Amino acid sequence: MSRKIVLASGNAGKLREFNAMMADLGLEFVRQSELGVQDAEETGLTFVENALLKARNAAQHTGMPAMADDSGIVVDALGGAPGLYSARYAGEHGDDAANNAKLLEALKDTPEAQRSARFYCCIVYLRHPHDQLPIIAEASWEGRVLSAPSGANGFGYDPLFYVPTHGCSSAELPPEEKNRISHRAQALRKLHTLLEQAKA
Numbered sequence: 001m002s003r004k005i006v007l008a009s010g011n012a013g014k015l016r017e018f019n020a021m022m023a024d025l026g027l028e029f030v031r032q033s034e035l036g037v038q039d040a041e042e043t044g045l046t047f048v049e050n051a052l053l054k055a056r057n058a059a060q061h062t063g064m065p066a067m068a069d070d071s072g073i074v075v076d077a078l079g080g081a082p083g084l085y086s087a088r089y090a091g092e093h094g095d096d097a098a099n100n101a102k103l104l105e106a107l108k109d110t111p112e113a114q115r116s117a118r119f120y121c122c123i124v125y126l127r128h129p130h131d132q133l134p135i136i137a138e139a140s141w142e143g144r145v146l147s148a149p150s151g152a153n154g155f156g157y158d159p160l161f162y163v164p165t166h167g168c169s170s171a172e173l174p175p176e177e178k179n180r181i182s183h184r185a186q187a188l189r190k191l192h193t194l195l196e197q198a199k200a
């Protein structure tokens with residue numbers, strides 16, 4: 001697959017990670033902001049609906065193949081919250097410090113054994129604006145919420161997400177290791193396999 005893809009995200013952390021991972025997969029993309037595409041309204045009630053809304057918006061505004069990621073942290077003790085609403089959990093969209101503080105507060109009386117959580121990522125790819133057969137890949141990454149932030153890498157909830165397989169937070173992982181094992185890495189690899197199979 002050779003055509004350039006418009007990446008329908010405004011999240012600098014995600015763009016950094018897609019930049020690193022897509023190069024390795026031979027996928028070439030351009031950020032939607034460089035093409036004047038405004039963010040889509042995320043009015044969906046599921047991750048896949050929101051990812052589809054973002055990808056469709058970018059494809060319709062550019063006429064190009066488009067890819068979008070909708071992701072979040074799903075916390076068992078909070079009935080799956082903040083989940084779909086992770087980016088605006090504390091109210092202001094993208095205020096990572098406020099979102100993390102609110103999550104710590106919400107779990108302040110929750111013992112370690114009940115702080116299980118997962119990052120979830122859904123990626124949608126559209127070949128063109130009218131594509132009726134989107135390619136969809138999803139993955140989750142199991143962990144638990146720490147009681148204090150740790151680490152300076154990554155973005156969003158990484159300082160609070162403990163990765164049991166590595167004994168550290170996802171913000172303490174070297175970026176290349178996170179880009180090998182994360183929900184986003186797993187979902188992108190699945191999408192790439194589906195793209196190859198579909199020769200999209």
Ligand SMILES: O=c1nc[nH]c2c1ncn2[C@H]1C[C@H](O)[C@@H](COP(=O)(O)OP(=O)(O)OP(=O)(O)O)O1
Binds near residue numbers: 014086158184
């Ligand atoms: O690897 C991750 N490490 C830490 N936090 C993460 C990760 N992956 C998603 N998250 C959090 C950030 C944000 O609070 C929400 C995504 O929300 P989400 O709507 O998909 O993205 P966004 O609005 O920041 O940018 P955009 O929609 O333009 O892609 O989940």
Ligand SMILES: [Mg+2]
Binds near residue numbers: 042087
């Ligand atoms: Mg968003």
